[in-house]
């Protein structure tokens with residue numbers, strides 16, 4: 001079973017990447033890869049660029065990573081209630097690959113976290129409504145509010161209530177995938 005994780009952020013200190021890595025640790029008996037969006041940086045999507053230069057190879061490379069996995073673990077950074085520009089750009093380019101649904105009908109555990117009390121609830125709602133139309137089979141969603149109060153780099157999620165909530169979601173994902 002191959003697990004592919006990524007954070008919707010290009011920050012080198014991304015709290016969403018920390019959350020993805022933490023959740024990935026619950027799948028340690030499987031092959032886990034966590035992508036860095038910085039490795040998929042492309043020119044800002046424009047119809048003119050697509051017409052003149054085509055779709056960048058990095059968009060195909062990102063799509064291939066998705067195609068090779070059995071489960072996606074995603075945590076989105078919230079910028080002004082929406083996707084980060086770094087994520088949106090990759091999303092847009094991959095969505096332009098002919099005959100492709102971005103997330104390739106793969107199951108996805110969809111999350112968001114932010115330092116604020118809403119824990120990226122807006123971007124989570126946005127993605128929850130949209131990603132199924134891009135071929136994501138969202139198995140569950142999880143929001144971690146007030147990241148710096150609820151997460152410790154060494155211990156992971158320190159709030160018992162939030163930890164139990166997440167663990168129960170991870171359990172159902174595993175049951176669903178029979179892993």
Ligand SMILES: Cc1cc2nc3c(=O)[nH]c(=O)nc-3n(C[C@H](O)[C@H](O)[C@H](O)COP(=O)(O)O)c2cc1C
Nearest residue numbers: 009011014015016077078079080081114115116120
């Ligand atoms: C331009 C910008 C807009 C932001 N807008 C929001 C927002 O709407 N809601 C929110 O909870 N946090 C917002 N934040 C704070 C981010 O949640 C915070 O920077 C977080 O660390 C981003 O996740 P990351 O560390 O994974 O990149 C914003 C940050 C930036 C730089």
